[in-house]
Amino acid sequence: MTMSWLMKAEPDSRVVKGKDVKFSVDDFERMKVSPWDGVRNPEASRFMRERMKMGDKVLFYHSNTKIPGIAGFAEICKEGYPDYTAWDPSHPYFDPKTDKDKPKWYMVDIRFVSRANHLVSLPLLKHLATLPEPPSNLPYLKEQHLKAIKSMALLTRGRLSVQPVDDPLVVEAVELLAEKGGWDEDIDGAKKRNGKKRAAEALGSEEAGDNGPEAAGAKTESRDAGAKKKRRSNGADTPTRSEGSRRSARLKKE
């Protein structure tokens, strides 16, 4: 069975230990292939070491930015191998405790496949996850797609930066959304011009919170509700930021 994955990078400039951690879909498109180094989270590292396989699909996610969301598509093109940046003292995520003979941190390489024609934003996915049934303005989105979206770790474990996408229908749904769009395209602009509430309206949503919390139907889960469920979950969160730094360090060499 083929697995898919969601991997987060930061598209905006941010300097850590003198290095810009920026790695956007534009950067990725130029590079074509990028190592995913710098992850210092046990669970994420394990995914890369043990479970990612050649050809697995990757949803490329923009985090820590104005409108976070899935901005492109990629695939695994080199399976897990030791992350050499852990041994580089100048690297922001140098880990002095790791032994070269016994690598602790692993990474993979991923290859750029395509950009998302429409950004599949986190607010959109969150909104869709509140709906009891597919919205009429997105006729291509079927019941099973909606169900799959609701299961995404992105929504239930927000801070995990390398995460499995267990249900292939998630990938299908995201591909459809990215390809066809159909919600208000200009949520970006709407947000800038008119603030949150307008942006939520653009999504066909009341979730900006000004219209009463129940307006969107099944929406019940705030951050807190999600967290309570999660509290037991094992893995630590992953440093998205480190991912950016490693790749940008590479970029600079080009």
Add this chain to the structure above:
DNA sequence: GCCAACGTTGGC
């Protein structure tokens, strides 16, 4: 081995 204080992620 409990749990309060602390640190980091990352959405907003």
Add this chain to the structure above:
DNA sequence: GCCAACGTTGGC
């Protein structure tokens, strides 16, 4: 820039 989420650390 704020702060919720939640893992980690360290005192006991």
